[in-house]
Amino acid sequence: MRRLNVNLPQNDYPILIKKGLFNNIGEEIEKIHENKKIVIVTDDNVEKLYGERIKAHLGNDFKMKMIVIEPGEKSKSISVLQYIYDEILDFEITRGDLIIAFGGGVVGDLTGFAAATLLRGIPFIQVPTSLLAQIDSSIGGKVAVNLPKGKNLVGSFYHPKAVFIDPELLHTLDKRFFYDGMAEVVKYGCIKDEKLFKDLFSYSEEELFEHIEEVIYRCCYIKKSIVEKDELDTGERMLLNFGHTLGHAIEKYYKYERYTHGEAVAIGMYRITKKSEAMGMTEKGTANLIKDMLCKYDLPYEMPDIDKEKIIEAIVFDKKNKGEYMNMVLINKIGKSFIKKIHRKNIFSYI
């Protein structure tokens, strides 16, 4: 078993990573939760594959309710949030009970925000089932829903009590969503870990699966280390947003239908690096390295044909903006990233 701990002034929680951990989920939860009432929030795909198993692994000791939502980004909405609130309240939950976010990043962000806000905070744990959720969204406490005006515009920082990661759950993930998660894995390589980037490049598909537990561990280690330094996203944590300014704008522009989160971030990472390379802030050839990597994982890199004004409309709400200024995440080279503060009027050079 690989174990990490997220150490924060108000929160301290474990991340456990192990193939087969899902089978022992009941025992692990009993170590951290004494009460007997549990709400599981999941989506329809995950429920069909693992719904009966999670209930069986939790055992008969808990009084359980399972809430199932439609899969996909469109569920990260105020209306689905309202549905979850109602369903949880119908179960007469208290702050002494527990909510489990069992699914990909959509379920994790949405359930985490419901847990953060209902009764002003109910404990929750993350049992991430997609690659993206196992390496990124289940850690660090960013929980949110989208608004018509943009991504994650209503949210909070609310940490889980524990994160239980079982890489075996990834065997049922569609290839498209496995690669979607790989985009955020590539992000970690770009911002902090040249060795990870090189390893990803050298792995065959088979080797990647052989090394998946280690890859997950390395990503979780980078994320938790950054979050420990800057929990509330005022400095270093912004690096985790590499490729996201444009990525979020692209996702929103296409109403979350054309690109997954990882795919949009992939385009954003390549585009911003190409621009910063042209402006002399990034080592020559870096954008091409990223492009080759994205192609390897069947991810898009070319900017779709969107009117720049539309992009600007979408990025006014980027959470890295401060007044007239925007914080852009750039890389000097693979593994070395920095934040460049620019005036809003100069944004055209970066998109």
Ligand SMILES: NC(=O)c1ccc[n+]([C@@H]2O[C@H](COP(=O)([O-])OP(=O)(O)OC[C@H]3O[C@@H](n4cnc5c(N)ncnc54)[C@H](O)[C@@H]3O)[C@@H](O)[C@H]2O)c1
């Ligand atoms: N909070 C954060 O720090 C953070 C970080 C990165 C991304 N995110 C958010 O995460 C979301 C994307 O997450 P995602 O890529 O996991 O998308 P997702 O939750 O939509 O899951 C992708 C698809 O995979 C299916 N699925 C999940 N686990 C499965 C399994 N084991 N087997 C078969 N199918 C499975 C889902 O049903 C869904 O259809 C976005 O909303 C993004 O903004 C949040």
Ligand SMILES: O=C(O)C(=O)C[C@@H](O)[C@H](O)[C@H](O)COP(=O)(O)O
């Ligand atoms: O944890 C973070 O910090 C991140 O930026 C991780 C991102 O991968 C993730 O997509 C996050 O949800 C983006 O948050 P936002 O603050 O840009 O909405």
Ligand SMILES: [Zn+2]
């Ligand atoms: Zn992301």
